[in-house]
Amino acid sequence: MSQLPLAQWLPYKEDRNALHGGRSFYFFDLDDNILFMDTKILLFHKDTDEEIEISSGELAQNLKDIGVRGRFADYYIHRNDAIGSYRNFQDRFFPPWLPSGKRRQSIELDLERAIEKPEWDWHGPSWNHFFYAVLNGRPVSIITARGHRPETIKRALNILYSRGHLQRKPNILTVYPVTNPAVRKKLGDSEQNKPIALLKKEALHRSVEAAFKKYGYNPHHRFGVSDDDPANIEEITATLVEIKQKYPENAFFVIDTSGGKVQKTEIFQDHLERSEQIELVDALNYRLFDF
Numbered sequence: 001m002s003q004l005p006l007a008q009w010l011p012y013k014e015d016r017n018a019l020h021g022g023r024s025f026y027f028f029d030l031d032d033n034i035l036f037m038d039t040k041i042l043l044f045h046k047d048t049d050e051e052i053e054i055s056s057g058e059l060a061q062n063l064k065d066i067g068v069r070g071r072f073a074d075y076y077i078h079r080n081d082a083i084g085s086y087r088n089f090q091d092r093f094f095p096p097w098l099p100s101g102k103r104r105q106s107i108e109l110d111l112e113r114a115i116e117k118p119e120w121d122w123h124g125p126s127w128n129h130f131f132y133a134v135l136n137g138r139p140v141s142i143i144t145a146r147g148h149r150p151e152t153i154k155r156a157l158n159i160l161y162s163r164g165h166l167q168r169k170p171n172i173l174t175v176y177p178v179t180n181p182a183v184r185k186k187l188g189d190s191e192q193n194k195p196i197a198l199l200k201k202e203a204l205h206r207s208v209e210a211a212f213k214k215y216g217y218n219p220h221h222r223f224g225v226s227d228d229d230p231a232n233i234e235e236i237t238a239t240l241v242e243i244k245q246k247y248p249e250n251a252f253f254v255i256d257t258s259g260g261k262v263q264k265t266e267i268f269q270d271h272l273e274r275s276e277q278i279e280l281v282d283a284l285n286y287r288l289f290d291f
Contacts, residue, residue, distance in 0.1 A: 013136050013290060015222075022220025024291055025173065025211050026133040027204065030144040030153070031056055033126045033228045033257070037110040042085045043075035060229075081147055081179060089179070090147040107148055107156045115163055125257035126226040132290070134166050139173040139215070141207040145196050147179035174210050176203035200232075201239045208243055219249035224291045226255040233258060240267045253291045264291070 015024050028034050040053035043066065052075065054062075066072045078084030088110075094103040114122040133140055142153055153175045160166045177183055178199035184192050187202045208223060215221065223243075225236050233256045240252045244267045252267040261277040 015136075015138070016290060017220035017222065020220040021216075021218050022222060023139060023211070023215050023218070024133075024222045024224070025139045025141070025208075026129065027141040027143060027207055027223070027225040028126060028130055029227045029229070029232065030142055030146065032060075032124055033226065034124045034130045035111065035114065035127070036122045036124055037107070037114045039088050039106060039110045041089075042078070042087065043072060044078045044085070046074050046076055081181075086147070086179070089145070091149050091152055091180075105148060105152050105156075107146065107152060108159065111156050111159055115160070115165060125228045125260070125262075126255070129226045129255060129257075131166065134168060134170045137168070137171050139211060140170045141174040141176070141210075142172075143174075143176045143178065143200050143203045143207065145179055145200070146177045147181075147183075148177050149180060150175035150177060150183070153177055173214065174203075174207045176200075176207070178203055197235050201235065204236065204239050205243065208247070222251040222253070222291050224253040224255055226257065228257045230256075230258050237265065237267070237272070244269055251291065 015022055017024075031037060031039070038055065041056060041059050042051045042053060044051055046067070054072075059066075062070065062072055067074075067076045081087065081090050088106045091105050130140070132138075142157070144153070146153070148156075154172060157170050157172075161169045176187070176199075178187065178196060181192065184190075184194070184199065187194075187199050187206070189199060204225065211221060211223070223240075225240065227233055227236055233254060237254050240254060244250075244252050248269055254265040254267070256263045256265065261279055263277045264275045266273045
């Protein structure tokens with residue numbers, strides 16, 4: 001479904017608890033969740049250091065076999081952020097004399113190339129949730145494994161607005177590209193060696209706190225985290241269980257869009273309540289996006 005029909009079909013909705021001053025907050029992973037972008041990961045040959053490019057999807061499918069077996073048995077992941085396998089997921093340094101129009105980061109260029117394709121090629125499984133949140137002015141947080149500066153992520157998202165794919169600019173609450181060196185330090189990783197899962201966990205905690213700091217504490221605030229990766233869903237659920245103990249009056253949800261389906265799970269202090277799984281193609285119902 002294209003964006004304009006979606007915008008026409010989804011009416012503007014006040015926050016569910018607006019009468020009580022409550023806000024609904026939406027937290028998203030970026031790659032392969034909101035958007036599919038063709039940002040390449042580089043593998044290095046063990047003997048020659050020759051580089052080959054693979055997609056994030058290929059990496060996810062073959063991660064355990066890299067350097068061990070199969071077609072990537074002779075390759076390894078170079079962990080240096082600046083020159084290694086994930087350098088396309090980081091900001092490049094540009095000399096100050098370079099014209100501003102040429103200081104384009106990889107995420108901006110990759111996104112511009114992506115949106116030239118048909119929408120079904122670059123819409124991630126959580127696109128409709130993101131679109132709905134932005135359309136209705138919900139505070140949005142982006143928690144991603146990328147290492148760009150937060151300002152770069154915001155510029156990239158604004159491309160979606162300027163090109164007509166969003167009806168308004170996102171109402172950004174926080175942006176945590178957790179492998180960015182400055183963001184790592186902000187999240188308590190001064191040694192720059194914490195696993196991404198722990199960094200994302202800390203970013204989720206801090207984003208909830210940022211919501212209360214900016215919008216005031218209110219037991220009617222509601223929080224939802226959308227992701228498409230089963231491993232991430234498990235970690236997110238565990239983290240929200242922790243946060244629920246601290247804020248028992250607030251509502252917390254996980255929106256799982258893995259496997260071509262969508263399922264909403266509400267977090268309670270002593271149990272979870274899951275909705276039935278619905279095929280994503282059948283899930284164009286704002287009640288699945290709204291919490």
